[in-house]
Amino acid sequence: YLHNPRPAYPPFSLRLREEGRVVLRVLVSRVGSAQRVLIARSSGYPRLDRSAQETVKGWRFVPAQRGDEATDAWVLVPINFSLRGEA
Numbered sequence: 001y002l003h004n005p006r007p008a009y010p011p012f013s014l015r016l017r018e019e020g021r022v023v024l025r026v027l028v029s030r031v032g033s034a035q036r037v038l039i040a041r042s043s044g045y046p047r048l049d050r051s052a053q054e055t056v057k058g059w060r061f062v063p064a065q066r067g068d069e070a071t072d073a074w075v076l077v078p079i080n081f082s083l084r085g086e087a
Helices: 011-015 046-057
Strands: 020-028 034-041 064-066 069-071 073-081
Touching: 011 046, 020 046, 034 046, 046 073
Parallel strands: none
Antiparallel strands: 020 034, 020 073, 064 069
């Protein structure tokens, strides 16, 4: 996924000690941008899901190749929110 920023831990989720794993289904364009970002599996916490979804919309990817040509492709992107290591 290149060197993309981690999603921010929503402050209210930190206070409520919410943790989980979001799996996003991302349509990566032939130029490496996220054209669509859908939730394939929720963390169970809408705040965490939204943070992951909004962050990944701005990520850059290495596009899929079909032969020598870049092409659009769907990928699954797991995002973990864990309180270990968080302030």
